[in-house]
Amino acid sequence: MTDTACGREGRGFCLSLSMAPDEVFGLEPASRPGGGTDAVAALERHLAAQEALSSKLGLFADRLPDAFDGPECLYLARSIYPALQKAHAFEEAELFPLLRRNSAERADLSLTLDRLTFEHFEDETFAEELVDTLVDHVCGRMPTRFAMLRTMLRSFCEGISRHLAFERAHLVPMLRQLENAGHA
Ligand SMILES: [Fe+2]
Numbered sequence: 337m338t339d340t341a342c343g344r345e346g347r348g349f350c351l352s353l354s355m356a357p358d359e360v361f362g363l364e365p366a367s368r369p370g371g372g373t374d375a376v377a378a379l380e381r382h383l384a385a386q387e388a389l390s391s392k393l394g395l396f397a398d399r400l401p402d403a404f405d406g407p408e409c410l411y412l413a414r415s416i417y418p419a420l421q422k423a424h425a426f427e428e429a430e431l432f433p434l435l436r437r438n439s440a441e442r443a444d445l446s447l448t449l450d451r452l453t454f455e456h457f458e459d460e461t462f463a464e465e466l467v468d469t470l471v472d473h474v475c476g477r478m479p480t481r482f483a484m485l486r487t488m489l490r491s492f493c494e495g496i497s498r499h500l501a502f503e504r505a506h507l508v509p510m511l512r513q514l515e516n517a518g519h520a
Pocket of ligand 1: 423424427452456499503
């Protein structure tokens with residue numbers, strides 16, 4: 337598919353203009369060597385990476401339309417999905433099973449983890465839509481409607497900020513307790 341507005345082949349080329357988002361947001365592979373012994377540190381790292389991403393997206397939204405910058409927009413677009421996907425993969429494959437194993441008596445926790453998993457799905461779906469919109473704005477595949485883009489960015493940031501605040505307030509202390517008891 338040729339992107340005539342960009343004059344280049346497809347979305348992949350536009351995204352390849354970006355740099356490595358992992359370097360900026362401090363992401364590392366989700367799986368921890370040796371299992372769950374670094375679970376608190378890994379969770380803290382993923383939370384911080386997503387908070388940094390949300391902060392950058394919020395600042396970007398605040399500067400629209402005057403300071404719209406195409407390369408920065410593409411860079412942010414490329415950063416969104418990896419940051420979310422790595423955090424979600426870690427939580428769903430390692431953290432949540434660890435919490436379920438060690439808090440089996442808490443029915444409310446199981447429901448909470450189910451809800452957080454569903455929010456991951458919602459956030460990733462929104463992230464895909466947001467990335468498409470950001471790339472379309474830069475590549476000229478749709479009229480640039482900055483008010484709509486700003487609203488979308490802020491809505492996305494609000495959603496993931498609520499999710500992260502909950503995990504920081506509830507999961508981190510729970511995990512520290514397990515760690516202190518020698519279970520994490
Ligand atoms: Fe999460």
